[in-house]
Amino acid sequence: xxxxxxxxxxxIWTALCAAQTGSPRQQIxxxxxxxxxxxxxxxxxxxxxxxxxxxxxxxxxxxxxxxQLERSRLEQLFASCTLLVEDVTIEEFSAxxxxxxxxxxxxxxRLDTIAGKDIRPLLLDTDCIDEWVSTPDGWxxxxxxxxxxxxxxxxxx
Amino acid sequence: xxxxxxxxxxxxxGFVLGVVCxxxxxxxxxxxxxTPASSPAAVINGEAVSxxxxxxxxxxxxxxxxxxxxxxxxLVLQECKRxxxxxxEKKLAAALAQLDPRLDPRIKAAFDREVRYRELLGKLLLxxxxxxxxxxxxxLFYKELTLYELQGILALTTRDAxxxxxxxxxxxxxxxxxxxxxxxxxxxxNKGRLGTLTLPEIRRTFGPDAAAALRxxxxxxxxxxxxxxxxxxxxxxxxxxxxxxxxKPAVEGMIARSKRLGLGHELSAKxxxxxxxxxxxxxxxxxxxxxxxxxLATPRR
Numbered sequence: 187x188x189x190x191x192x193x194x195x196x197x198i199w200t201a202l203c204a205a206q207t208g209s210p211r212q213q214i215x216x217x218x219x220x221x222x223x224x225x226x227x228x229x230x231x232x233x234x235x236x237x238x239x240x241x242x243x244x245x246x247x248x249x250x251x252x253x254q255l256e257r258s259r260l261e262q263l264f265a266s267c268t269l270l271v272e273d274v275t276i277e278e279f280s281a282x283x284x285x286x287x288x289x290x291x292x293x294x295x296r297l298d299t300i301a302g303k304d305i306r307p308l309l310l311d312t313d314c315i316d317e318w319v320s321t322p323d324g325w326x327x328x329x330x331x332x333x334x335x336x337x338x339x340x341x342x343x
Numbered sequence: 344x345x346x347x348x349x350x351x352x353x354x355x356x357g358f359v360l361g362v363v364c365x366x367x368x369x370x371x372x373x374x375x376x377x378t379p380a381s382s383p384a385a386v387i388n389g390e391a392v393s394x395x396x397x398x399x400x401x402x403x404x405x406x407x408x409x410x411x412x413x414x415x416x417x418l419v420l421q422e423c424k425r426x427x428x429x430x431x432e433k434k435l436a437a438a439l440a441q442l443d444p445r446l447d448p449r450i451k452a453a454f455d456r457e458v459r460y461r462e463l464l465g466k467l468l469l470x471x472x473x474x475x476x477x478x479x480x481x482x483l484f485y486k487e488l489t490l491y492e493l494q495g496i497l498a499l500t501t502r503d504a505x506x507x508x509x510x511x512x513x514x515x516x517x518x519x520x521x522x523x524x525x526x527x528x529x530x531x532x533n534k535g536r537l538g539t540l541t542l543p544e545i546r547r548t549f550g551p552d553a554a555a556a557l558r559x560x561x562x563x564x565x566x567x568x569x570x571x572x573x574x575x576x577x578x579x580x581x582x583x584x585x586x587x588x589x590x591k592p593a594v595e596g597m598i599a600r601s602k603r604l605g606l607g608h609e610l611s612a613k614x615x616x617x618x619x620x621x622x623x624x625x626x627x628x629x630x631x632x633x634x635x636x637x638x639l640a641t642p643r644r
Contacts, residue, residue, distance in 0.1 A: 223483060228601040231487045231543040239551055268605035300604075303612045 210287055211279055213325045214318050218291075221327075222272040225295070228264035230257050238319055238326040245332045268305060269298035286328065287318040296340065307340040410620050416460045418610040423463040428470070430462045468599040468606060477594050481587050487543055488593045490584040491557055494535040495549075496520060496577050497527040504568035504575040511565065517579040527573065539584070549576065 208216075217236040224232025234257055241253040251259075264270070278290035295310040317329040384397035423429070438458050442451060481488070494517050498504035507524060511517075521535025530537055546554040549571040556569050557580060566578040584590060 220483060223480075226601070227480070227597055229484065229487075229597055231541065232484050234543065235484075235487050264601075265604070268608055298605075300608050305608070 210318075210320070210325060211276075214279075214287060214289065215276065217318075217325055217327070218274045218276070222274055225270050225272045228267075228270065230260045230264065233257075233260055236327055238321065238328045241326075241328060241330075243330045243332070246335060263297070266299055267297045268300060269296065271296040282317065285320055287320075287325070289316045289318065290314075291316050309338045309340050311336045311338065406620055410618060414611075414616055414618075415607065416456065418614055419460060419464050419467060422610055423467055426467070426470070428463055428466045430459050435459060435462070464603075465595065465599055468602045469595055472595075472598055477591065477598070478587060480598070481590055481594050484594075484597070485585060485587075485590060488541060488590050488597070490539045490541060490590070490593070491545060491580060492539045492582040492584070493537040493545075493557070494518060494521060494579040494581060495527070495530060495537045496525040496535055497530075497571075497573050498524070498568070498575045498577070499526060501568050501570070501575040504577050508565065508567060508577055517565065535579075537578075539582075549573070553578065 221233050221236045224230075224235070234253060237253055237256075239253065241256070243251050243256055245251070273294045273296075275292045275294075276289050277292055278288075280288050282288040291314050293310070293312040293314065295312070297308045297310060299306045299308060312335045313333040315331045315333060316327055318325045319328040382394060383391035384394045385392045435455070435458055439451065439455060442454060496504070496507060496517075498507060507520065511520065518534030518536070522531060525531040525535055527535075540548065542554050542558060545557055549569075553569050553571050553576070556566050557578060560566060560578075560580045562580055562582050564580055566580075568575045568577055
């Protein structure tokens with residue numbers, strides 16, 4: 187586990203260094219990796235750092251929430267999970283209007299929650315459309331529209 | 344003769360013991376820290392509240408929290424003992440030496456326990472984390488972890504703030520100016536000191552304009568008036584802590600926080616804890632992270 191953690195960290199760091207001025211896709215992939223690493227560390231400021239100040243999330247019911255609300259939701263999630271592992275796959279990548287980039291993304295988030303003396307592993311499966319905007323601080327996530335979301339129980343190995 | 348000698352010896356021993364007891368009792372009463380159980384906990388307009396009533400209420404309101412905390416501490420200490428983890432006694436002694444020597448020994452002992460517990464908890468949480476890993480996390484998140492040591496003055500209007508900046512003599516004491524001019528009651532009495540904050544914390548506390556301006560400032564520099572959540576403010580940036588050595592405790596804190604809940608659960612799940620007073624079976628670390636148990640009821644990205 188230690189070796190794998192080290193390897194993943196090295197890969198993230200190498201990717202960050204190697205493609206500091208890479209293509210928009212490379213930069214956005216790096217931002218997803220950074221966000222996932224921050225999620226694993228339960229570091230809300232790290233997750234928020236790849237989001238624009240005017241970030242908006244629109245859920246499956248069309249309810250909108252801003253960065254502040256998302257951050258407080260994250261804090262609640264972090265407080266109830268012993269383990270958080272997020273895996274992001276970019277399924278579609280396309281340029282959109284006003285210099286924005288649109289990504290269809292699948293998030294698979296493994297959440298280990300406490301249920302009495304046991305750990306209850308859950309899998310949050312989410313399909314989103316993420317809109318990225320280029321800023322002096324790099325590419326930042328400006329809007330997330332949740333297309334589908336499902337929470338499943340995972341049988342512990 | 345022998346009898347007389349024995350009597351005299353007994354008298355002398357009795358006298359010495361009496362003097363010792365009197366001195367101890369006098370000292371204890373003078374320090375005012377010994378409260379006989381019969382003394383009232385408070386007297387309100389002549390009506391006494393007994394110590395017994397006070398202690399019962401204390402137990403009722405906070406008893407399980409206090410016990411839960413003790414259980415958590417013991418679990419961590421037992422695990423550290425099992426893993427042969429120990430505290431740096433020199434560091435501990437240095438921390439204890441900073442305490443007021445007149446302090447109640449029970450408070451000193453509690454402080455000793457707390458410092459020991461925190462030190463060991465840190466070691467336990469970070470025991471499998473290498474220096475390399477810490478450095479890599481620093482490289483990833485140093486922008487969010489960099490600390491800014493600030494002083495500030497809250498003015499009534501932007502014009503007042505601008506006047507302060509315009510008339511501020513070169514090399515003058517910013518703390519003095521804050522004490523005389525700031526409208527912020529919290530920092531005014533503390534020479535305008537606002538603490539050492541990260542950029543995300545500055546953004547949340549004072550607003551995005553303050554974070555953007557402070558990010559560009561150099562240590563020692565005084566800002567122009569900035570529109571903050573509290574009103575127009577001027578800031579002085581005293582120091583920026585951004586090197587790995589300076590931010591290593593923050594990196595370690597971040598790693599430790601991410602593991603605390605898991606460790607707490609792991610220790611309590613395999614422990615045998617019997618108590619009549621614990622309302623919640625199976626204590627969990629950390630107590631401040633209890634909120635949000637229902638977060639998964641409405642999962643959202």
